[in-house]
Amino acid sequence: MIIRNLLEEYRRHLTRLASTLFEAMVRGLGLKLELPRSTYLDESTELVRVYRYPRSSVDKELANGMHVHTDSSLLSILNEDQVGGLQFLKDDQWSDVKPIPSTLIVNLGDMMQALSDDEYKSVTHKVKLSKQKERVSICYFVFPQENALIHTSKYKPFTYNDFRAQVQLDVKTVGWKIGLQNFKLPQTSSN
């Protein structure tokens, strides 16, 4: 089970990295968090996924290895090979994330967007399949404690559990994830 030990070691390094990044964002934004940091970045929730995306057999632009989405996480840290295919949406335009050797990609998830009161955005992204080469990525995700209340000015107070249950319900009833929009408080017109 060498792979298991390696993934565990990898996870521990990324916990450190994610905590450092989270701390920097909390300080940078001057966030007044009500609960300890480990409530929002809960080590026990961490996932490490290894993906193998096969070569695309269809000769079309549409060959998605991973459909359009935002991550529900607090933070996601991606480690990809040199094949490329990750794309993100900005101003209604898809852009490629060019792979850079020995470089990790940090995605902010929905929970970071909520905690930052929309100062930071959870990026919409997808993975396109290559026609030439298979792609491998190792992706780390960390989430808040399931029952910890996330309380900010732009959103109704909610827990990660509430969020996940709502996403599951939306996927079942509407057919896709609505996400943070469901928890948004009505905008006030004060200035």
Ligand SMILES: O=C(O)CCC(=O)C(=O)O
């Ligand atoms: O494989 C990748 O680079 C991204 C995977 C991804 O977006 C996800 O698992 O949420």
Ligand SMILES: [Fe+2]
């Ligand atoms: Fe993702």
